[in-house]
Protein backbone atom coordinates (compact mmCIF):
# COMPACT_ATOMS: atom_id res chain seq x y z
CA UNK A 1 0.00 0.00 0.00
CA UNK A 2 1.26 3.45 -0.73
CA UNK A 3 0.88 6.33 1.62
CA UNK A 4 -2.35 8.24 1.04
CA UNK A 5 -1.60 11.30 -1.07
CA UNK A 6 -2.49 13.57 1.78
CA UNK A 7 -0.49 11.76 4.44
CA UNK A 8 2.25 14.37 4.00
CA UNK A 9 1.77 17.49 6.08
CA UNK A 10 0.54 20.15 3.75
CA UNK A 11 2.14 23.16 5.24
CA UNK A 12 4.95 24.30 7.39
CA UNK A 13 2.83 26.46 9.57
CA UNK A 14 5.31 28.46 11.42
CA UNK A 15 8.88 29.41 11.29
CA UNK A 16 9.99 32.01 13.76
CA UNK A 17 12.77 34.44 12.93
CA UNK A 18 16.20 33.42 14.20
CA UNK A 19 16.18 36.39 16.57
CA UNK A 20 13.56 34.68 18.76
CA UNK A 21 16.08 31.95 19.58
CA UNK A 22 15.03 31.23 23.16
CA UNK A 23 11.43 32.34 23.11
CA UNK A 24 9.13 29.63 24.41
CA UNK A 25 6.82 28.25 21.75
CA UNK A 26 3.54 29.40 23.25
CA UNK A 27 4.60 33.04 23.33
CA UNK A 28 5.11 32.95 19.59
CA UNK A 29 1.76 31.51 18.66
CA UNK A 30 -1.81 31.53 19.87
CA UNK A 31 -3.32 32.85 23.01
CA UNK A 32 -5.49 30.48 25.00
CA UNK A 33 -8.68 32.02 23.61
CA UNK A 34 -7.95 30.55 20.19
CA UNK A 35 -7.76 26.94 21.34
CA UNK A 36 -10.48 24.73 19.88
CA UNK A 37 -13.21 23.66 22.34
CA UNK A 38 -12.68 20.25 23.93
CA UNK A 39 -14.79 17.59 22.23
CA UNK A 40 -12.25 14.76 22.38
CA UNK A 41 -10.79 13.27 25.55
CA UNK A 42 -7.59 11.31 25.11
CA UNK A 43 -6.10 8.90 27.65
CA UNK A 44 -2.39 8.06 27.20
CA UNK A 45 -0.70 11.31 26.26
CA UNK A 46 2.55 10.16 24.65
CA UNK A 47 4.48 10.75 21.45
CA UNK A 48 2.31 8.44 19.35
CA UNK A 49 -0.91 10.23 20.27
CA UNK A 50 0.64 13.50 19.21
CA UNK A 51 2.09 12.26 15.90
CA UNK A 52 -1.06 10.37 14.96
CA UNK A 53 -4.51 11.23 16.34
CA UNK A 54 -3.51 14.84 17.08
CA UNK A 55 -2.06 15.18 13.57
CA UNK A 56 -5.25 13.82 11.96
CA UNK A 57 -7.38 16.11 14.14
CA UNK A 58 -5.24 19.15 13.36
CA UNK A 59 -5.67 18.43 9.64
CA UNK A 60 -9.42 17.76 9.75
CA UNK A 61 -11.38 20.35 7.78
CA UNK A 62 -13.37 21.15 10.92
CA UNK A 63 -10.32 21.28 13.20
CA UNK A 64 -11.46 24.59 14.72
CA UNK A 65 -14.36 22.74 16.39
CA UNK A 66 -12.39 19.81 17.80
CA UNK A 67 -10.03 20.34 20.70
CA UNK A 68 -8.43 17.50 22.65
CA UNK A 69 -8.11 17.23 26.42
CA UNK A 70 -5.26 14.79 26.87
CA UNK A 71 -4.49 12.83 30.05
CA UNK A 72 -1.21 11.03 30.64
CA UNK A 73 -1.03 7.36 31.51
CA UNK A 74 0.98 6.68 34.64
CA UNK A 75 3.60 9.47 34.57
CA UNK A 76 2.42 13.10 34.58
CA UNK A 77 5.59 14.63 33.01
CA UNK A 78 4.26 15.05 29.47
CA UNK A 79 1.17 16.87 30.76
CA UNK A 80 3.23 19.41 32.71
CA UNK A 81 5.49 20.11 29.75
CA UNK A 82 2.62 20.49 27.33
CA UNK A 83 0.50 22.56 29.71
CA UNK A 84 3.42 25.03 30.03
CA UNK A 85 3.33 25.41 26.24
CA UNK A 86 -0.42 25.98 26.02
CA UNK A 87 -0.79 22.50 24.49
CA UNK A 88 1.29 23.48 21.46
CA UNK A 89 4.09 21.31 20.16
CA UNK A 90 6.20 20.81 17.07
CA UNK A 91 5.92 17.71 14.93
CA UNK A 92 9.17 17.06 13.08
CA UNK A 93 8.22 15.14 9.94
CA UNK A 94 11.41 13.27 9.17
CA UNK A 95 11.66 12.13 5.56
CA UNK A 96 14.66 10.56 3.86
CA UNK A 97 15.55 13.95 2.35
CA UNK A 98 15.15 16.19 5.37
CA UNK A 99 12.93 17.50 8.15
CA UNK A 100 9.77 19.57 8.01
CA UNK A 101 8.26 21.29 11.00
CA UNK A 102 4.62 21.75 11.90
CA UNK A 103 3.09 23.24 15.01
CA UNK A 104 0.03 21.22 16.01
CA UNK A 105 -2.65 23.20 17.79
CA UNK A 106 -5.43 20.79 18.63
CA UNK A 107 -4.46 19.92 22.22
CA UNK A 108 -6.47 22.34 24.31
CA UNK A 109 -5.81 20.85 27.75
CA UNK A 110 -3.16 18.48 29.11
CA UNK A 111 -3.59 16.79 32.50
CA UNK A 112 -2.03 14.15 34.67
CA UNK A 113 -3.90 10.85 34.40
CA UNK A 114 -4.41 11.06 38.16
CA UNK A 115 -6.71 14.07 37.68
CA UNK A 116 -9.84 11.95 37.56
CA UNK A 117 -11.88 14.91 38.74
CA UNK A 118 -11.26 16.72 35.42
CA UNK A 119 -11.65 13.48 33.47
CA UNK A 120 -15.07 12.86 35.02
CA UNK A 121 -16.09 16.46 34.43
CA UNK A 122 -15.18 16.27 30.74
CA UNK A 123 -16.86 12.92 30.19
CA UNK A 124 -19.97 14.24 31.90
CA UNK A 125 -20.16 17.11 29.41
CA UNK A 126 -22.52 16.59 26.44
CA UNK A 127 -20.01 18.46 24.25
CA UNK A 128 -17.53 15.57 24.62
CA UNK A 129 -18.16 13.21 21.72
CA UNK A 130 -15.11 10.97 21.43
CA UNK A 131 -12.61 9.31 23.79
CA UNK A 132 -9.39 8.07 22.20
CA UNK A 133 -6.95 5.73 23.92
CA UNK A 134 -3.23 4.95 23.55
CA UNK A 135 -2.60 3.05 26.75
CA UNK A 136 -0.21 0.30 25.45
CA UNK A 137 -1.12 -3.25 24.55
CA UNK A 138 -0.48 -4.54 28.05
CA UNK A 139 -2.92 -2.12 29.74
CA UNK A 140 -6.00 -3.86 28.33
CA UNK A 141 -5.42 -6.70 30.80
CA UNK A 142 -5.12 -4.44 33.84
CA UNK A 143 -8.15 -3.53 35.93
CA UNK A 144 -6.71 -2.09 39.14
CA UNK A 145 -8.48 1.15 40.17
CA UNK A 146 -5.61 3.29 38.82
CA UNK A 147 -5.52 1.62 35.41
CA UNK A 148 -6.46 3.82 32.44
CA UNK A 149 -9.51 1.68 31.70
CA UNK A 150 -10.74 1.83 35.30
CA UNK A 151 -10.44 5.62 35.06
CA UNK A 152 -12.39 5.55 31.83
CA UNK A 153 -15.14 3.51 33.51
CA UNK A 154 -15.25 6.12 36.29
CA UNK A 155 -15.70 8.80 33.62
CA UNK A 156 -18.46 6.83 31.93
CA UNK A 157 -20.27 6.57 35.26
CA UNK A 158 -20.11 10.38 35.49
CA UNK A 159 -21.52 10.64 31.97
CA UNK A 160 -24.41 8.37 32.77
CA UNK A 161 -25.14 10.36 35.94
CA UNK A 162 -25.26 13.62 33.96
CA UNK A 163 -27.39 12.12 31.16
CA UNK A 164 -24.91 13.51 28.63
CA UNK A 165 -25.80 10.81 26.10
CA UNK A 166 -23.87 8.38 23.95
CA UNK A 167 -20.29 8.73 22.75
CA UNK A 168 -17.55 6.79 20.95
CA UNK A 169 -14.47 5.19 22.52
CA UNK A 170 -11.67 4.70 20.00
CA UNK A 171 -8.75 2.46 20.92
CA UNK A 172 -5.57 3.41 19.03
CA UNK A 173 -3.29 0.66 20.33
CA UNK A 174 -1.79 -2.14 18.24
CA UNK A 175 -4.22 -4.74 19.51
CA UNK A 176 -6.23 -7.04 17.24
CA UNK A 177 -9.93 -6.06 17.39
CA UNK A 178 -8.91 -3.24 19.71
CA UNK A 179 -12.47 -1.84 19.97
CA UNK A 180 -13.93 -5.22 20.94
CA UNK A 181 -11.10 -5.83 23.40
CA UNK A 182 -11.76 -2.41 24.95
CA UNK A 183 -15.49 -3.10 25.22
CA UNK A 184 -14.86 -6.44 26.95
CA UNK A 185 -12.36 -4.94 29.38
CA UNK A 186 -14.56 -1.91 30.17
CA UNK A 187 -17.63 -4.09 30.75
CA UNK A 188 -15.62 -6.47 32.93
CA UNK A 189 -14.57 -3.54 35.14
CA UNK A 190 -18.07 -1.99 35.13
CA UNK A 191 -19.71 -5.31 36.04
CA UNK A 192 -17.34 -5.73 38.97
CA UNK A 193 -18.22 -2.21 40.15
CA UNK A 194 -21.92 -2.90 39.76
CA UNK A 195 -21.73 -5.58 42.40
CA UNK A 196 -20.32 -3.08 44.92
CA UNK A 197 -22.16 0.20 44.29
CA UNK A 198 -25.71 1.27 44.90
CA UNK A 199 -25.81 3.74 42.01
CA UNK A 200 -27.65 1.44 39.65
CA UNK A 201 -25.99 -0.79 37.10
CA UNK A 202 -23.47 0.91 34.83
CA UNK A 203 -22.65 -2.00 32.50
CA UNK A 204 -26.06 -2.02 30.75
CA UNK A 205 -25.82 1.75 30.23
CA UNK A 206 -22.40 1.29 28.63
CA UNK A 207 -23.76 -1.46 26.37
CA UNK A 208 -26.53 0.86 25.16
CA UNK A 209 -24.64 4.14 24.93
CA UNK A 210 -20.97 3.60 24.18
CA UNK A 211 -19.76 2.71 20.71
CA UNK A 212 -16.38 0.93 20.74
CA UNK A 213 -14.68 1.66 17.42
CA UNK A 214 -12.12 -0.77 15.97
CA UNK A 215 -9.08 0.89 14.42
CA UNK A 216 -5.76 0.17 12.80
CA UNK A 217 -3.21 2.91 13.48
CA UNK A 218 0.11 3.48 11.79
CA UNK A 219 2.91 6.02 12.03
CA UNK A 220 6.46 5.22 13.07
CA UNK A 221 7.25 7.53 15.96
CA UNK A 222 10.69 7.03 17.51
CA UNK A 223 11.39 8.36 20.98
CA UNK A 224 12.30 12.07 20.98
CA UNK A 225 15.94 12.79 21.79
CA UNK A 226 17.70 15.88 23.20
CA UNK A 227 19.17 16.35 19.73
CA UNK A 228 15.64 16.63 18.27
CA UNK A 229 14.76 19.32 20.82
CA UNK A 230 18.00 21.18 20.01
CA UNK A 231 17.29 20.89 16.28
CA UNK A 232 13.88 22.52 16.63
CA UNK A 233 15.43 25.31 18.65
CA UNK A 234 18.09 26.03 16.08
CA UNK A 235 16.01 25.51 12.92
CA UNK A 236 12.70 27.02 14.08
CA UNK A 237 14.06 29.61 16.49
CA UNK A 238 11.92 28.84 19.52
CA UNK A 239 12.14 26.58 22.51
CA UNK A 240 9.87 23.53 22.49
CA UNK A 241 10.24 20.86 25.15
CA UNK A 242 7.47 18.66 23.75
CA UNK A 243 8.87 17.96 20.28
CA UNK A 244 7.66 14.81 18.53
CA UNK A 245 9.41 13.17 15.58
CA UNK A 246 7.64 10.92 13.06
CA UNK A 247 8.00 9.53 9.58
CA UNK A 248 6.02 11.23 6.74
CA UNK A 249 3.66 8.24 6.37
CA UNK A 250 0.48 8.21 8.44
CA UNK A 251 -2.47 5.84 8.21
CA UNK A 252 -5.66 5.37 10.20
CA UNK A 253 -8.40 2.88 9.39
CA UNK A 254 -11.57 2.94 11.49
CA UNK A 255 -14.71 0.86 11.71
CA UNK A 256 -17.65 1.75 13.95
CA UNK A 257 -20.18 4.41 14.92
CA UNK A 258 -19.68 7.89 16.29
CA UNK A 259 -23.05 8.62 17.91
CA UNK A 260 -22.09 12.16 18.99
CA UNK A 261 -20.08 13.05 15.86
CA UNK A 262 -16.38 13.13 15.06
CA UNK A 263 -13.85 15.36 13.28
CA UNK A 264 -13.59 15.05 9.49
CA UNK A 265 -10.46 12.91 9.86
CA UNK A 266 -10.92 11.64 6.30
CA UNK A 267 -9.66 15.04 5.14
CA UNK A 268 -6.25 13.96 6.46
CA UNK A 269 -6.44 10.51 4.86
CA UNK A 270 -8.29 8.42 7.49
CA UNK A 271 -10.33 5.59 5.96
CA UNK A 272 -13.69 4.43 7.30
CA UNK A 273 -14.45 0.79 6.45
CA UNK A 274 -17.06 -1.83 7.35
CA UNK A 275 -14.74 -4.78 7.92
CA UNK A 276 -11.43 -3.89 9.51
CA UNK A 277 -9.93 -7.32 10.16
CA UNK A 278 -7.95 -7.75 6.91
CA UNK A 279 -6.39 -4.27 7.29
CA UNK A 280 -5.63 -4.82 10.93
CA UNK A 281 -3.98 -8.19 10.25
CA UNK A 282 -1.92 -6.69 7.44
CA UNK A 283 -0.60 -4.00 9.76
CA UNK A 284 -0.09 -6.18 12.85
CA UNK A 285 1.55 -9.07 11.01
CA UNK A 286 3.56 -7.34 8.30
CA UNK A 287 4.64 -4.10 9.97
CA UNK A 288 4.55 -4.93 13.66
CA UNK A 289 5.55 -8.58 13.11
CA UNK A 290 8.63 -7.50 11.16
CA UNK A 291 9.40 -4.92 13.85
CA UNK A 292 9.36 -7.54 16.61
CA UNK A 293 11.44 -9.94 14.54
CA UNK A 294 14.00 -7.21 13.83
CA UNK A 295 13.95 -6.14 17.48
CA UNK A 296 14.89 -9.60 18.77
CA UNK A 297 17.01 -10.93 15.90
CA UNK A 298 18.66 -7.55 15.30
CA UNK A 299 19.58 -7.00 18.96
CA UNK A 300 21.08 -10.51 19.15
CA UNK A 301 23.15 -9.66 16.07
CA UNK A 302 24.42 -6.50 17.77
CA UNK A 303 22.30 -3.90 15.96
CA UNK A 304 20.49 -1.12 17.71
CA UNK A 305 18.10 0.40 15.15
CA UNK A 306 15.49 -0.90 12.71
CA UNK A 307 17.37 0.37 9.65
CA UNK A 308 20.65 -1.24 10.77
CA UNK A 309 18.96 -4.57 11.49
CA UNK A 310 17.20 -4.55 8.12
CA UNK A 311 20.51 -3.96 6.35
CA UNK A 312 21.79 -7.26 7.83
CA UNK A 313 20.96 -10.02 5.26
CA UNK A 314 20.26 -12.59 7.97
CA UNK A 315 17.61 -10.36 9.55
CA UNK A 316 16.25 -9.16 6.21
CA UNK A 317 15.81 -12.75 4.96
CA UNK A 318 14.02 -13.71 8.16
CA UNK A 319 11.64 -10.77 7.66
CA UNK A 320 10.94 -11.67 4.03
CA UNK A 321 10.32 -15.32 4.99
CA UNK A 322 7.90 -14.24 7.71
CA UNK A 323 6.08 -11.96 5.27
CA UNK A 324 5.81 -14.85 2.77
CA UNK A 325 4.13 -16.94 5.45
CA UNK A 326 1.87 -14.16 6.70
CA UNK A 327 0.68 -13.09 3.26
CA UNK A 328 -0.77 -16.53 2.56
CA UNK A 329 -3.42 -15.50 5.07
CA UNK A 330 -3.87 -11.95 3.74
CA UNK A 331 -5.82 -12.73 0.62
CA UNK A 332 -8.32 -9.85 0.21
CA UNK A 333 -7.45 -8.13 -3.07
CA UNK A 334 -7.75 -4.57 -1.67
CA UNK A 335 -4.80 -5.31 0.61
CA UNK A 336 -2.29 -5.06 -2.28
CA UNK A 337 0.41 -6.89 -0.36
CA UNK A 338 3.26 -6.45 -2.87
CA UNK A 339 3.13 -2.67 -2.69
CA UNK A 340 2.52 -2.74 1.08
CA UNK A 341 5.69 -4.81 1.51
CA UNK A 342 7.68 -2.52 -0.77
CA UNK A 343 6.47 0.51 1.16
CA UNK A 344 7.45 -1.12 4.48
CA UNK A 345 10.98 -1.75 3.22
CA UNK A 346 11.25 1.94 2.30
CA UNK A 347 9.84 3.09 5.61
CA UNK A 348 12.08 0.79 7.66
CA UNK A 349 15.15 1.85 5.69
CA UNK A 350 14.60 5.58 6.19
CA UNK A 351 18.16 6.35 7.31
CA UNK A 352 17.13 9.53 9.09
CA UNK A 353 14.70 7.79 11.47
CA UNK A 354 16.61 6.38 14.41
CA UNK A 355 14.09 3.84 15.65
CA UNK A 356 15.70 1.91 18.47
CA UNK A 357 15.09 -1.83 18.65
CA UNK A 358 15.05 -1.50 22.42
CA UNK A 359 11.83 0.56 22.19
CA UNK A 360 10.15 -2.18 20.15
CA UNK A 361 11.47 -5.17 22.12
CA UNK A 362 9.48 -4.29 25.26
CA UNK A 363 6.35 -6.27 26.20
CA UNK A 364 7.19 -9.23 23.96
CA UNK A 365 4.54 -11.59 25.36
CA UNK A 366 1.71 -9.18 24.61
CA UNK A 367 3.07 -8.20 21.21
CA UNK A 368 4.03 -11.67 19.89
CA UNK A 369 0.60 -12.97 20.81
CA UNK A 370 -0.76 -10.64 18.13
CA UNK A 371 2.15 -10.45 15.72
CA UNK A 372 3.55 -14.01 15.44
CA UNK A 373 1.15 -16.48 17.05
CA UNK A 374 -1.80 -15.95 14.63
CA UNK A 375 0.45 -16.51 11.60
CA UNK A 376 1.98 -19.60 13.18
CA UNK A 377 -1.45 -20.98 14.07
CA UNK A 378 -2.82 -20.30 10.56
CA UNK A 379 0.19 -22.00 8.96
CA UNK A 380 -0.13 -25.04 11.19
CA UNK A 381 -3.87 -25.27 10.55
CA UNK A 382 -3.00 -25.34 6.84
CA UNK A 383 -0.69 -28.30 7.47
CA UNK A 384 2.57 -26.34 7.18
CA UNK A 385 5.29 -25.89 9.76
CA UNK A 386 5.13 -22.11 10.30
CA UNK A 387 8.91 -22.07 10.27
CA UNK A 388 9.40 -18.32 9.83
CA UNK A 389 7.00 -17.50 12.67
CA UNK A 390 8.80 -20.11 14.79
CA UNK A 391 12.07 -18.29 13.99
CA UNK A 392 10.57 -15.14 15.51
CA UNK A 393 9.60 -17.02 18.68
CA UNK A 394 13.09 -18.56 18.93
CA UNK A 395 14.64 -15.09 18.53
CA UNK A 396 12.46 -13.84 21.40
CA UNK A 397 13.49 -16.80 23.60
CA UNK A 398 17.15 -16.03 22.85
CA UNK A 399 16.56 -12.32 23.48
CA UNK A 400 15.01 -12.73 26.93
CA UNK A 401 17.71 -15.28 27.78
CA UNK A 402 20.47 -12.84 26.82
CA UNK A 403 19.01 -9.55 28.17
CA UNK A 404 18.22 -9.74 31.84
CA UNK A 405 16.87 -6.17 31.74
CA UNK A 406 14.01 -7.00 29.32
CA UNK A 407 10.66 -5.33 30.02
CA UNK A 408 7.49 -7.37 29.98
CA UNK A 409 4.22 -7.48 31.92
CA UNK A 410 4.97 -11.21 32.48
CA UNK A 411 8.57 -10.60 33.53
CA UNK A 412 8.30 -12.73 36.68
CA UNK A 413 6.83 -15.71 34.80
CA UNK A 414 9.49 -15.37 32.08
CA UNK A 415 12.26 -15.39 34.68
CA UNK A 416 10.76 -18.50 36.30
CA UNK A 417 10.61 -20.27 32.92
CA UNK A 418 14.17 -19.21 32.08
CA UNK A 419 15.37 -20.98 35.21
CA UNK A 420 14.25 -24.33 33.74
CA UNK A 421 16.31 -26.33 31.28
CA UNK A 422 16.13 -27.70 27.77
CA UNK A 423 12.82 -28.44 26.07
CA UNK A 424 10.88 -27.75 29.27
CA UNK A 425 12.32 -24.26 29.37
CA UNK A 426 11.29 -23.56 25.77
CA UNK A 427 7.81 -24.96 26.21
CA UNK A 428 7.24 -23.00 29.43
CA UNK A 429 8.19 -19.80 27.62
CA UNK A 430 5.90 -20.61 24.69
CA UNK A 431 3.07 -21.32 27.13
CA UNK A 432 3.27 -17.66 28.21
CA UNK A 433 2.39 -16.65 24.65
CA UNK A 434 -0.33 -19.24 24.19
CA UNK A 435 -0.91 -22.43 26.22
CA UNK A 436 -1.79 -24.32 23.04
CA UNK A 437 1.69 -23.68 21.63
CA UNK A 438 3.29 -25.43 24.56
CA UNK A 439 1.15 -28.53 23.99
CA UNK A 440 2.48 -28.79 20.44
CA UNK A 441 5.58 -30.96 20.95
CA UNK A 442 6.66 -30.70 17.36
CA UNK A 443 6.65 -26.89 17.62
CA UNK A 444 8.60 -26.88 20.88
CA UNK A 445 11.16 -29.15 19.28
CA UNK A 446 11.36 -26.85 16.26
CA UNK A 447 11.72 -23.63 18.28
CA UNK A 448 14.33 -25.35 20.41
CA UNK A 449 16.34 -26.34 17.35
CA UNK A 450 16.19 -22.75 16.05
CA UNK A 451 17.77 -21.22 19.15
CA UNK A 452 21.04 -19.48 18.41
CA UNK A 453 20.10 -18.64 14.79
CA UNK A 454 21.01 -14.98 15.23
CA UNK A 455 24.38 -15.28 16.88
CA UNK A 456 26.64 -12.35 15.92
CA UNK A 457 29.26 -12.98 13.21
Ligand code: CS2
Nearest residue numbers: 217218219220288291359360
Ligand atom coordinates in the same frame (compact mmCIF):
# COMPACT_ATOMS: atom_id res chain seq x y z
C1 CS2 B 1 6.32 -0.87 17.12
C2 CS2 B 1 5.14 0.08 16.87
O1 CS2 B 1 7.07 -0.43 19.30
C3 CS2 B 1 6.49 -1.23 18.58
O2 CS2 B 1 6.06 -2.29 19.02
O3 CS2 B 1 6.13 -2.02 16.34
O4 CS2 B 1 5.11 1.11 17.80
C4 CS2 B 1 5.17 0.66 15.45
O5 CS2 B 1 6.27 1.53 15.29
C5 CS2 B 1 3.90 1.37 15.12
O6 CS2 B 1 2.83 0.49 15.27
C6 CS2 B 1 3.95 1.93 13.69
O7 CS2 B 1 2.71 2.35 13.31
